[in-house]
Amino acid sequence: MRSYLDEFTRRDWQDESPDGTVRLAVVGLGGFAREQALPGIEKGEFCETTVLVTGSPEKGERVAEEVDAERVLSYEEFHEGEAEEGYDAVYVSTPTGRHLEYVETAAELEKDVITEKPIEKSVERAERLREVCEAAGVALMVAYRPRMEPDFRRARELVRDGVVGDVTEVHVQFSFPVLEMGGPDQWRIDRELAGGGALMDAGVYTATAARFFADGEAVAVQGETVSDHEAFDEGVEERANYTVRFENDVTASCSTSFTGAYNDWVEVTGTEGTLRIEPAFWFNVDRDLTVERDDWEATVTGPTVDEVTEEFDHFGYAVLTGTDPEPDAGVGIADLELLEAVYESAESGERVRLD
Numbered sequence: 001m002r003s004y005l006d007e008f009t010r011r012d013w014q015d016e017s018p019d020g021t022v023r024l025a026v027v028g029l030g031g032f033a034r035e036q037a038l039p040g041i042e043k044g045e046f047c048e049t050t051v052l053v054t055g056s057p058e059k060g061e062r063v064a065e066e067v068d069a070e071r072v073l074s075y076e077e078f079h080e081g082e083a084e085e086g087y088d089a090v091y092v093s094t095p096t097g098r099h100l101e102y103v104e105t106a107a108e109l110e111k112d113v114i115t116e117k118p119i120e121k122s123v124e125r126a127e128r129l130r131e132v133c134e135a136a137g138v139a140l141m142v143a144y145r146p147r148m149e150p151d152f153r154r155a156r157e158l159v160r161d162g163v164v165g166d167v168t169e170v171h172v173q174f175s176f177p178v179l180e181m182g183g184p185d186q187w188r189i190d191r192e193l194a195g196g197g198a199l200m201d202a203g204v205y206t207a208t209a210a211r212f213f214a215d216g217e218a219v220a221v222q223g224e225t226v227s228d229h230e231a232f233d234e235g236v237e238e239r240a241n242y243t244v245r246f247e248n249d250v251t252a253s254c255s256t257s258f259t260g261a262y263n264d265w266v267e268v269t270g271t272e273g274t275l276r277i278e279p280a281f282w283f284n285v286d287r288d289l290t291v292e293r294d295d296w297e298a299t300v301t302g303p304t305v306d307e308v309t310e311e312f313d314h315f316g317y318a319v320l321t322g323t324d325p326e327p328d329a330g331v332g333i334a335d336l337e338l339l340e341a342v343y344e345s346a347e348s349g350e351r352v353r354l355d
Contacts (some may be wrong), residue, residue, distance in 0.1 A: 008150055008154060008300070008302055008303065009150045009302075009303060009305055010150075011310075011313075011314075012153060013314055013317070013326070014314075014317055016321065018046070018317065018320040018321050019320075020320060021045075021046055021047055021048045021316060021320075022046060022047045022048075022088050022089050022112070022315070022316040022319045022320060023047075023048055023049075023050040023051075023086065023087045023088045023089070024041065024047050024048065024049050024050065024051070024087060024088070024089055024090070024091050024312075025050070025051035025052070025053055025073075025078070025086075025087040025089070025090045025091070025111070026038065026041075026049055026051070026052050026053065026069075026091045026093060027053040027075075027078065027090060027091065027092050027093060027094060027102045028053070028054070028092065028093040028094035028095075029052060029054045029056070029059055029060065029063055029093075030093060030094075031182075032093060032116075033093040034063060036283060036284075036308050037091065037093060037308055037312075038063070038066075038067050039308075040306050040308030040309040040311075040312055041091075041308075041309070041312050042067060043306060043309045044309045044312050044313040044316065045313055045316070046312070046313045046315075046316025046317050046319075046320060047089075047312045047313065047315065047316040049067050049068075049069050050069055050070045050071070050086050050087050051069060051070065051071045051072075051073060051083055051086050051087045052064050052067075052069045052071070052072045052073070053072075053073045053074070053075060053077075053078045053102075054072065054073075054074070054075075055074065055075055057072065057074070060072035060073075070086055071083045071086055078102070078105060079101075079105050081105075081108075081109055084109050084111075087111065088111065088112065088319070089106075089111050089112040089113065089114065089139075089315075089319060090102065090103075090106035090111045090112070090113050090114075091113075091114050091115070091143075091312075092106070092113065092114070092115040092116060093116050094116075095187040095190075095193040095194060096116070096118050096120060096121045096193065096194050096195055096200065096201075097120070097121040097125075097192060097193045097194060097195055098193065099115050099116070099119065099120050099125075099129065100120055100125050100128060100129050102115075103115055103129050103132065103133065103140075104129075104132050106138070107132040107133050107135070107136035107138055108132075108136070110136055110137070110138060111138060112138045112139040112140075112315075112319050113133060113138060113139065113140045113141070114140075114141045114142075114143055114311075114312070114315045114325070115129075115140070115141075115142060115143065116142075116143050117142050117143055117144050117204055117208075117332065117335075118195070118200055118204045118332065118335065118336055118339075119142050119329060119332030119333065119335075119336065120195075120332075120336070121193075121194065121195025121196075121200070122195060122336070122340070123333060123336045123337055123340055126329070126332060126333045126336050127333060129329065130329035130330075130333065133329070139315075139318060139319055139324070139325055140325075140328060140329050141311075141314075141315050141318070141325035141326070141327065141328065142327045142328070142329065142331060142332040143311055144205075144208055144311070144327050144331070144332075145281075145283060145307040145308060145310075145311055146205065146208070146209060146212075146280065146281055146307065147208065147212060147311075147326070147327050147331075148307050148310040148311040148314055149287075149305065149307040149310065150302055150305050150310075151277050151287040151289050151302045152209075152212065152277065154289065154302075155213070155266075155268075155275055155277055155289055156212060156213060156215075158275060158291065159213060159215075159268055159270070159275060160215065162270075162272075163270075163272075163273065163275070163291060163293065164268060164269070164270030164271075164272055164273040164274060164275050164291070164293065165270035165271030165272030165273060166270055166271045166272075167213070167214065167215070167250050167268055167269070167270050168250060168251070168269055168270060168271060169250065169251050169252065169253070169268075169269040170209075170210050170213045170214050170250065170251075170252040170253075170266070170267070170268050170269075171252070171253050171254075171266070171267045171269070172205075172206040172209045172210050172252065172253075172254045172255075172265075172266050172267075172280070173206070173254070173255050173256075173263055173264060173265050174202045174203070174205050174206050174255075174256050174263070174264045174280070174281050175198075175202065175239075175255070175256060175257035175258075175259075175260030175261065175262070175263045175264070176202065176257075176258070176260070176261075176262050176263075176264075177258070177259060177260070177261065177262070178198070178201075178258040178259075179229075179231055179258070179259070184231040188201050188258075189231060189232060189234075189236045189258070190236070191234065191235055191236050194236075196236060196237060196339075196343070197225075197227070197232060197236035197237040197238060197258055198237055198238060198239055198240055198256045198257055198258040199225060199237055199240040199256060199339055199342060199343070200339060201258075202256040202257070202258065202281075203240055203254070203256040203339060203342070204335055204336075204339060205256075205264075205280075205281045206254035206255070206256050207254065207335045207338045207339055208327070208331065208335045209266050209280065209281075210244055210252035210254055211246075211331075211334065211335065211338070213266065213268050214244075214246045214248070214250040214252055215248070215250075216246040216247045216248040216250060217246065217247050217334065217354075218244045218245070218246055218247075218334075218337075218338050218341075218354050219245055219246060219247050219353065219354055220244070220245040220351055220352065220353050220354065221242055221243070221244050221245075221338060221341040221342055221345055221351070221352050221354065222242065222243050222345050222350075222351040222352070223240060223241060223242030223243070223341075223342035223343075223345045223346050224240070224241055224242070224345075224346045225237035225238075225239065225240045225342075225343070225346040226238055226239045226240070227239075229259055232258070237346075238257065238258050238259055239255070239256065239257040239258070239259065239260070240255070240256050240257075240342060240346070241253075241254070241255045241256075242254055242255075242342045242345070244338065262279075262282070264278070264279045264280045264281040264282060265277060265278035265279065265280050266278075266280045272293055272294070273291060273292050273293030273294070274291070274292045274293075275289070275290070275291050275292075276288075276289075276290045277289055277290075278290075283306075283307060283308065284304060284306055284307075285304065286301050286302065286303075286304050287301070287302050288300070288301050289301075289302060314326070337354060338354070341354055
């Protein structure tokens with residue numbers, strides 16, 4: 001195991017050191033964009049923020065001063081192509097159900113795109129999003145932080161190299177008390193803006209982690225959703241649990257909650273051992289990577305790495321070198337297909353096959 005950890009934070013996606021940076025227009029200045037994305041971009045090597053797009057001019061000017069952005073645009077000005085010469089690519093950090101409209105404009109302006117997860121609120125809209133980027137010939141990356149995090153990447157190397165034997169099961173948990181973070185009127189529990197509740201916002205992490213470690217495509221799903229709390233009485237789920245069968249016969253069991261305590265981990269079980277990452281999804285924390293096999297156990301607490309910086313540097317690197325960024329739209333759409341199958345199963349009470 002030591003050979004995997006000697007260069008724990010190595011960037012396995014980087015082969016060279018390109019010159020320059022990718023100038024970003026950041027669309028949407030919500031809490032995550034201000035508190036995580038913008039600082040993460042600033043700390044990185046290959047991107048810089050030059051333009052901010054917001055519905056609040058006062059907020060925009062304040063944030064622009066903090067990050068030294070050159071221009072602040074309204075959403076309307078962005079759609080009209082104002083200041084398009086001032087940025088090379090677009091980061092979309094709006095509520096999920098508004099991603100498509102801003103990606104469409106970015107594609108029309110021939111700007112590369114990195115958009116927050118989930119890629120959109122439905123498979124249909126996500127496919128449209130991919131189509132407009134492909135037609136315009138622009139790069140498209142979905143901002144899944146964990147997939148760029150060293151613990152996840154070293155863990156998958158261990159799994160692929162058979163350290164736990166043949167993988168049989170993946171278990172994933174992610175819960176946090178969303179009402180403590182934004183109250184009952186936030187967009188994350190607005191179906192029109194978010195596409196759902198806990199399953200769409202936190203559950204997409206469980207879906208993409210299950211697929212990441214199962215290393216195959218999902219073929220069948222069974223799930224249920226629960227909404228007991230009064231804040232979730234408008235058709236938005238409070239909790240969800242589901243199981244997945246993959247094409248390689250690996251199974252996954254996943255659960256997510258908007259009212260549970262902070263709890264997030266991934267466990268991979270194989271024929272010869274287990275691997276666990278905890279915490280798995282919260283940002284800028286020390287993660288324990290534990291492997292148990294036969295009569296030995298090893299735990300490594302990886303150094304804290306800003307996975308937001310990692311994902312933006314990966315995106316910038318891909319744009320500067322003309323390589324394909326990951327995760328791409330295909331990953332985002334496959335995750336949404338899985339989540340939509342969970343909703344279908346929860347409604348019918350039946351197992352749902354994915355074609």
